[in-house]
Amino acid sequence: MTQDGKFDNAGSIATNVADGFTMVAVGDLMMRRPIIKNQRSGFGDVAEILQRADATFGNLETNIFDVRAFKGSPQVNGDSYHVGPPELGPDLKTMGFNLLSLANNHTFDWGLEGMRETGRVLDQTGIIHAGMGENLAQAVAARYLDTARGRVALVSFAATFTPMSRACDPAGEAPGRPGLAALRLKNSITAPPEMLESLRRISNALPNSPSREDEDRVVLAGATFKIGDKVGYSFEANPRDIHEILRNVRQGKQFADFLIVSNHGHEPGEWSQEPPDYEQSLARKLIDAGADAYVGHGPHQLRGIEIYKGRPIFYSLGNFVFDNLQTVEGADYFAEYGKDPRIDTVADLLVEANKGWAIAEFYESIVTVSRFEGNQLAELKLIPVELGYSERLANRGVPRLAPWPDAEAILERLQRLSKPFGTHITIENGVGIIRVTSSSQR
Known part of the structure; x- marks a missing residue:
């Protein structure tokens, strides 16, 4: 934002970061174990990219606590209960993450207790998180990260969520309800x-x-x-939710130099490589309100990239960590697939549950590196990663730099998906490059 708080020439509240500011954004983090020490996985090369950025963002789809001492219980029927040990907090910090969204359809896997405990672990670790709180005002509010090149704000919400997880504000004598910021x-x-x-x-x-x-x-x-x-399929966003989100984006940018908006949504379905019909209009409105980047995730695979008024819109960054060999699965999840937890193992269950669902594209993604010069997006690098689709379950789901020709195939698919948005991606030495011209800043 300019010092007097005015809008820039593009109609958005101006970016105000020092030259060389970089934002790394990745997709969903479904984790059950720390991975930074696993040198065998090849993750170290990916972690170096995350660690070099001023702001490194991802969406955490895992509750964090010691399941042996946990006093709550699972709150989702017929699904897996995502949980990892307290060591995940320091692990995420060491990996380079300093901003995380907690608004998604797994926020309430372990109810209010699990949500609160996850937030507590991240607070102790020093990772800024947004998207959930003790009421709607807290859940949708911007959270702030101070960096050497500027103050970064994060606003997070979910379009795909379990009904019981939606936060609300107090009304009369009725208290507010804890939960996540939802876009109905x-x-x-x-x-x-x-x-x-x-x-x-x-x-x-x-x-x-x-x-x-x-x-x-x-x-x-x-x-x-x-x-x-x-x-x-067609989707209409709730006007009241839109108003609340836009207000918090505008307010968040008024107190920050750079603002990221995160939206977790599976619509129209995990089979689709195209975003739902409501999303482009919403993403543009958010940038008009002051967002410097829009990051979508949820459908488990890549979708296209748009540059709007010189700011990136990522319609889905797919999976970044897809370690879905969960240690805790509910009895009703076993029953849904005709398995017996007294006989069958979790791995047996997942093999059956993933038939026709966990396709190879779910294990291919990118690390995005946005670099800003003169308060404008100068260059966007797209670094392909693959998550070991062909590996055994014990080693699957951890990102590593994609080898050639896998990297080329990932980037060519992203070229095709981004073309309808007028985005030109060049491929240089196995990395996608989007160079932002003066015309795309308008």
């Missing part, structure tokens, strides 16, 4: 006019059919269908 989405299915008319005839033939006529919308069996050019 209203889902619908788009269909061409002729298909919508067929659905309307079915709806009208059912008992208790809605009496209100709407030419562009049909509600059938609890699902909303609306007119569109093709069959697909």
Whole structure:
């Protein structure tokens, strides 16, 4: 931000960092064990990249506590309970992380106790985290990191979350509810006019059919269908949630030199390499409000990159650590896949659960390095990493620099996904480069 607090020429609150400021952003961290000392994995070369940055950000999808002494209990049915030991806190710090988002669909795996204990471990470690709190005001508030080249703010929220995990503010005599900052989405299915008319005839033939006529919308069996050019999924963001998030972005930037916004969402599904229809508009609004970078994650694979007004929008950075060999799995998760915890092991369960789901692309990602000069994004490096998809379970999920030609394949896929956003990525010596021109700053 400029010293007088005015907007820059692009209509956004200006970036105000010293020359050479670098931000490293990566995707989801699903961890059950420390990894920094595992030299066999090749992670050391990746950690050096993280450690050199002024601000290093990731999304933590793991609760941190000693499960043997934990007084709470799992709160999610039919899913894995992500948890790692207290040593994860210092491990993440040594890896180079100084900013983490805690707003995601695993925030409440272990209920309020697990959420609070995770925050306590990170506080003790000195890692700034955002996205959860004792009420909505705390959960959506910006958190701050002071660096040698400027003060960095982080605002985090989740579009994919368990209903019980959403924080709310006090109202009258009702106290606030602890949880995460949520972006509620209203889902619908788009269909061409002729298909919508067929659905309307079915709806009208059912008992208790809605009496209100709407030419562009049909509600059938609890699902909303609306007119569109093709069959697909559509999402409308809750206006009140948007207002709350935008306000905190604007306020966060007023007290910082650089602001990162984090959104965890799986929409429209983990099968999709394209972002949901609401997200581009939202990301641009957030940058207009003062964000210097938008980082999306959740669908477990890479999506495209856009440069908007000279600021990066990452629609998904995929998985950074995907160590999903969890030591704690619920009995209902075993039952869902026809396994018996008295006979079958966790590994047996995961082999069955991951069939047709944990594809090779889930184990391929990038480390993004954004460098700023003259308070403008000058260069964005995209460093391919792979997480050992072909390794045995004990060694799978830890990032290492992708060898050629794997690196080239990852970057070529990212080129294809980013092209619709007008982003040009060159490949030089196994690294993707986005050079920001004066035209992309406008």
